Amino acid sequence: MDWRPTRTVRTxxxxxxxxxxxxxxxxxACVACHKKWPRPRARIGRLPxxxxxFACPECAAALTPEPVGNVYPLPFRVAFS
Incomplete structure (x- = not known):
């Protein structure tokens, strides 16, 4: 599982x-563009x-789905202040 700072599991x-x-x-290597250096850091999925x-930051932004409807995560400092 991939725990976000809000302690919720991201799909x-x-x-x-x-x-x-x-x-x-x-x-x-990045799953989208095959770039090996710098090593991709964004976890975007898993194998069976x-x-x-992992994906590089540029590809991860394109591969991750947009939030559903008008639900947007709060920044960490707002959610736990």
Missing amino acids: MVTFDPEGLTPAQCDGD NGAAL
Whole structure:
């Protein structure tokens, strides 16, 4: 599970490993653009076996879904002040 600062679980997308390179499956390359350096840090999904998949910040912004409707997360400092 991926715990956010608000202690809620973010829905993790499960990816099909077919078509991914071994470096992408190991988390050493971005799942979208194959960039290996700097190593991708944004966790965007997982494989069916539970291994995490990562993307570079540019690709992660394009791959993550928008919030549903008018529900937006509060910044940490507002939620816990």
